Amino acid sequence: MATDFPAEISALRSTFEQIEAVTDPDTLRSQLSELEDQAGSPDLWDDQDHAQAVTQKLSNTKAELDRLGSFRQRIDDLEVLVEMAVEGNDAETLAEADAELTKLRADLSAMEVRTLMTGEWDERNAVVTIRSGAGGDDATDFAEMLLRMYLRWAERHGYATKVLDTSYAEGAGIKSATFEIQAPYAFGIMSVEAGTHRLARISPFGSADKRQTSFAAVEVIPLIEGTDHIEVPETDIKVDVFRSSGPGGQSVNTTDSAVRITHLPTGLVVSMQDEKSQIQNRAAAMRVLQSRLLLLKKEQEAAQKKELAGDIKASWGDQMRSYFLYGQQLVKDLRTGHEVGNPQAVFDGDLDGFIDAGIRWRRQQVSDS
Structure with a gap:
């Protein structure tokens, strides 16, 4: 059965407009303008963590706007391609349009999934x-x-x-x-x-x-980001240093640059050995530890709320x-x-x-x- 291109293209536009409404390009453009102002500040790199966060968010926001603009253009191009194929009775171009329609459906599904992530x-x-x-x-x-x-x-x-x-x-x-x-x-x-x-x-x-x-x-x-403010007192952690190891337990580092941090109140353990210096590994381990503690805190709060509400559902993650x-x-x-x-x-x-x-x-x- 021949593809009903007008109906398919109309359905694509309708779904895309719903996604666009949720994504809110106007808000994204406003955010982009603010981030560009921050990125242009002469003292931006005085705080490297903040600078990296700003530049990454700037890049992500640009990419999101480009993705939306590109998708709308691809729908327009598909419509033109179909019109040309029909006018010229060109089966090869129609097959090309059919293939592009399939790609657009898959990409639209992926964009739609993105709108479901509101955590x-x-x-x-x-x-x-x-x-x-x-x-x-x-x-x-x-x-x-x-x-x-x-x-x-x-x-x-x-x-x-x-x-x-x-x-x-x-x-x-x-x-x-x-x-x-x-x-x-x-x-x-x-x-x-x-x-x-x-x-x-x-x-x-x-x-x-x-x-x-x-x-x-x-x-x-x-x-975690710098704004999350998870304080970890030095008295709550135990820090061990050791040599980085490779496959089979072989040592790949002649100095004790790898770091293992144990959070004593919870028993959480984080090891890092990717960076070349002990200081860098310790900083990376602390970031991951803080991330885990932040998530643990939120999970405990959620569990408490569920208990108060009588919700005893098991976790969906196992097997x-x-x-x-x-x-x-x-x-x-x-x-x-x-x-x-x-x-x-x-x-x-x-x-x-x-x-x-x-x-x-x-x-x-x-x-x-």
């Missing part, structure tokens, strides 16, 4: 920690597979990433890794990946061809996705039901379908509660 910290950068669970070498190998998956996903989107800490296993893979994703709405996007991930496969590490199930936990927190690398070859999200029959593509960073479904599912959970 307090959704716009922030994200700090992601992956920890291997039960399953021995398979679990540590799985943790490394997940790390690669998320870094490849970020690379596909052009998002900057920075691995902050890696704890290598004695055998295969990693015990844990922490990395930062620097992108608009990185926390809002990645927060739906938090929870327990399960891998089922024929183990490459065992002598017998037995199926092995292993687990890894993914934690996602928003990166949220299964990866099957034998027989049926499948990756399935247990919350949304979204599944893909090509696990290798998923491990290569093709995660958008799972993330979009997760964001829509989360919004529905909030609406139903």
Whole structure:
């Protein structure tokens, strides 16, 4: 059946206008003007943290306005392309228009998902920690597979990433890794990946061809900003320094530059070894610790409110996705039901379908509660 281009283009415009109304370009342009004024201040870089926050927000706001303008232009261009194809009875150009329509639908869906992220910290950068669970070498190998998956996903989107800490296993893979994703709405996007991930496969590490199930936990927190004011007294922390290590436990640093900070009241532990100096690693570890404490504080407040309201729902994060690398070859999200029959593509960073479904599912959970 031939594509009904007028109806499809009309539907695109209608949905786009709804998204535009939520995004509010006029407010974005006003914010852009203010940020440009701040960025042009001669004393901007007297406070480097503030300067970086301003320049990043400026870049993000410009990108958002450009995205909106570009999408409207693409709809207009598609309409012109269809008119030319129809007037010239050009089947090849119509096929090109059909392909562009498919791309526009996919991009519009992604923009629509962005409007669903209205949480307090959704716009922030994200700090992601992956920890291997039960399953021995398979679990540590799985943790490394997940790390690669998320870094490849970020690379596909052009998002900057920075691995902050890696704890290598004695055998295969990693015990844990922490990395930062620097992108608009990185926390809002990645927060739906938090929870327990399960891998089922024929183990490459065992002598017998037995199926092995292993687990890894993914934690996602928003990166704090200077305005968040989370005070951590020196008496509340214990700081240890050690040498950075590489795969197999080998030392990759001849000085004690790596830092481990333990928050004594809560037992939270943060390690950093990516930076070259002890001072830089300590500063990075404190930022992540403050981020975790901020999130913990908000979670405790939310839990208290739920208790007062009689809400005893369990967390939705546990065993949220299964990866099957034998027989049926499948990756399935247990919350949304979204599944893909090509696990290798998923491990290569093709995660958008799972993330979009997760964001829509989360919004529905909030609406139903």
